[in-house]
Amino acid sequence: xxxxxxxxxxxxxxxxxxxxxxxxxxxxxxxxxxxxxxxxxxxxxxxxxxxxxxxxxxxxxxxxxxxxxxxxxxxxxxxxxxxxxxxxxxxxxxxxxxxxxxxxxxxxxxxxxxxxxxxxxxxxxxxxxxxxxxxxxxxxxxxxxxxxxxxxxxxxxxxxxxxxxxxxxxxxxxxxxxxxxxxxxxxxxxxxxxxxxxxxxxxxxxxxxxxxxxxxxxxxxxxxxxxxxxxxxxxxxxxxxxxxxxxxxxxxxxxxxxxxxxxxxxxxxxxxxxxxxxxxxxxxxxxxxxxxxxxxxxxxxxxxxxxxxxxxxxxxxxxxxxxxxxxxxxxxxxxxxxxxxxxxxxxxxxxxxxxxxxxxxxxxxxxxxxxxxxxxxxxxxxxxxxxxxxxxxxxxxxxxxxxxxxxxxxxxxxxxxxxxxxxxxxxxxxxxxxxxxxxxxxxxxxxxxxxxxxxxxxxxxxxxxxxxxxxxxxxxxxxxxxxxxxxxxxxxxxxxxxxxxxxxxxxxxxxxxxxxxxxxxxxxxxxxxxxxxxxxxxxxxxxxxxxxxxxxxxxxxxxxxxxxxxxxxxxxxxxxxxxxxxxxxxxxxxxxxxxxxxxxxxxxxxxxxxxxxxxxxxxxxxxxxxxxxxxxxxxxxxxxxxxxxxxxxxxx
Numbered sequence: 001x002x003x004x005x006x007x008x009x010x011x012x013x014x015x016x017x018x019x020x021x022x023x024x025x026x027x028x029x030x031x032x033x034x035x036x037x038x039x040x041x042x043x044x045x046x047x048x049x050x051x052x053x054x055x056x057x058x059x060x061x062x063x064x065x066x067x068x069x070x071x072x073x074x075x076x077x078x079x080x081x082x083x084x085x086x087x088x089x090x091x092x093x094x095x096x097x098x099x100x101x102x103x104x105x106x107x108x109x110x111x112x113x114x115x116x117x118x119x120x121x122x123x124x125x126x127x128x129x130x131x132x133x134x135x136x137x138x139x140x141x142x143x144x145x146x147x148x149x150x151x152x153x154x155x156x157x158x159x160x161x162x163x164x165x166x167x168x169x170x171x172x173x174x175x176x177x178x179x180x181x182x183x184x185x186x187x188x189x190x191x192x193x194x195x196x197x198x199x200x201x202x203x204x205x206x207x208x209x210x211x212x213x214x215x216x217x218x219x220x221x222x223x224x225x226x227x228x229x230x231x232x233x234x235x236x237x238x239x240x241x242x243x244x245x246x247x248x249x250x251x252x253x254x255x256x257x258x259x260x261x262x263x264x265x266x267x268x269x270x271x272x273x274x275x276x277x278x279x280x281x282x283x284x285x286x287x288x289x290x291x292x293x294x295x296x297x298x299x300x301x302x303x304x305x306x307x308x309x310x311x312x313x314x315x316x317x318x319x320x321x322x323x324x325x326x327x328x329x330x331x332x333x334x335x336x337x338x339x340x341x342x343x344x345x346x347x348x349x350x351x352x353x354x355x356x357x358x359x360x361x362x363x364x365x366x367x368x369x370x371x372x373x374x375x376x377x378x379x380x381x382x383x384x385x386x387x388x389x390x391x392x393x394x395x396x397x398x399x400x401x402x403x404x405x406x407x408x409x410x411x412x413x414x415x416x417x418x419x420x421x422x423x424x425x426x427x428x429x430x431x432x433x434x435x436x437x438x439x440x441x442x443x444x445x446x447x448x449x450x451x452x453x454x455x456x457x458x459x460x461x462x463x464x465x466x467x468x469x470x471x472x473x474x475x476x477x478x479x480x481x482x483x484x485x486x487x488x489x490x491x492x493x494x495x496x497x498x499x500x501x502x503x504x505x506x507x508x509x510x511x512x513x514x515x516x517x518x519x520x521x522x523x524x525x526x527x528x529x530x531x532x533x534x535x536x537x538x539x540x541x542x543x544x545x546x547x548x549x550x551x552x553x554x555x556x557x558x559x560x561x562x563x564x565x566x567x568x569x570x571x572x573x574x575x576x577x578x579x580x581x582x583x584x585x586x587x588x589x590x591x592x593x594x595x596x597x598x599x600x601x602x603x604x605x606x607x608x609x610x611x612x613x614x615x616x617x618x619x620x621x622x623x624x625x626x627x628x629x630x631x632x633x634x635x636x637x638x639x640x641x642x643x644x645x646x647x648x649x650x651x652x
Contacts, residue, residue: 023262042303094430122148293309322480376405452514461492498548499542548580578593596613
């Protein structure tokens, strides 16, 4: 770390010793530091570049050691971390022992929640405001200001609107800062996005200053707001929004103001800080601010892989062909082959690969914004209408649509297909994004079919199976990883409901793997073969229904059976196998399960996380060898996890 103004900032208190010019210089240094680091390790770039001045201004005006700052989309927290004592952790961004890519309470008391899913910040802020109000009235706590920072179009999320609806009932201070950059992860979708576009261009800061007083007199309830108006300072009066839609939620609405004008931001926040009622400050920012390549393509640089800047060109490192890319090509093929196939994503066209599909099939491929529940229900409607719909979403975000999957899909017996990217461990994004629950919650739904491929040919085969499966809902899971350059079989056997496939034979033990871990099982089998052990490997294919005939055959053969999955052991594929064996009255003493532990695994490379959980090739090899040599499984080789490693994460 070179000596700089940024390196002198040990806490937000240091900001208050700086002039406006120095704060602007600091903003420039922060952008350089963030961009340089993300270029080396990957991470969220554009959303953080856009909130630098806003973050500095918030920490200059409020004391978030005492006051409360709640993030709505955690991926805009890098500037916040740099000025709350974590600059020295930046060089290990998203790595074990380094700075987490999302707010993380174990890193700092300035982070109140681990935040990885959008829409939550306003509701948690309302809760903290109410708790503070109750305790303050009883003399148990001093008054704390509460601020919720919302961005990347998460304001259109249903939960955010629910929170706003209740925030208007507060009888105390609460500030919602709407960071409006005109984007989500990609281009924002829906009527609300169009509304904000109009707000940004139709009225300016100076317009409101000239008109606010006269407008107040004509507004319903204007007498109440007129009193508030007289208590506001000149900056806040100038930005008073007379017809902002969130005014009808009971909030005093101000703006939009320029989110990169440090002086105006600080002056505005100083005045807004004094308003003792729920307030929304609409701030206009530029996503990717500070660099031509990020401002010009904020979607690509929302969360890029490592990249190199060569003069006027920027080259993002290629890491091979991903499951996401393979899925996108497969979906294009399905859409061309079958005019009844439709697909939807919830604000993640780039991350799920549908960015390649939507332009080619605009009438059948959709991005509905950060609204997973709506996406699931819309596809239920399309299924009811005779289409073959696919919901394409990250595994971790599928959880947000579970109620709709239950009520409008499974209960109705509708053939909605759910494709879950980022299943299993996700690397640097850490616990907030791991996809480790989907099997356990989906398998409880009657009629649900759950399958998983392990390479590109099996991915294609699984999607073809889903396209033709009309007896009820189905779900397919695949990881944030690359497909094999040399697949096990270029033309795998077609998927047959509830049937596993033997890949290699062996006389001593059997590995029954589900999804991507099939690759690790095959590697482990080679190592065991060199040690004189013969191990068969099966592609489990289906977690529901499991291959009961195969389970009976393997158990009755008397050999040890090891199930492997990149999902929680509790309720996962191994549990499905174990329960099926028990239901058939079979002896399960030689049945062993491998998967993710009952603990949150902290940020690191995906490879290190797999090794930590013991489900990489080496971990499978050791487990199977120990079982063959001793008749029992070794103790879980689980390394440092979120809840057991507070001291190491904090650096204590």
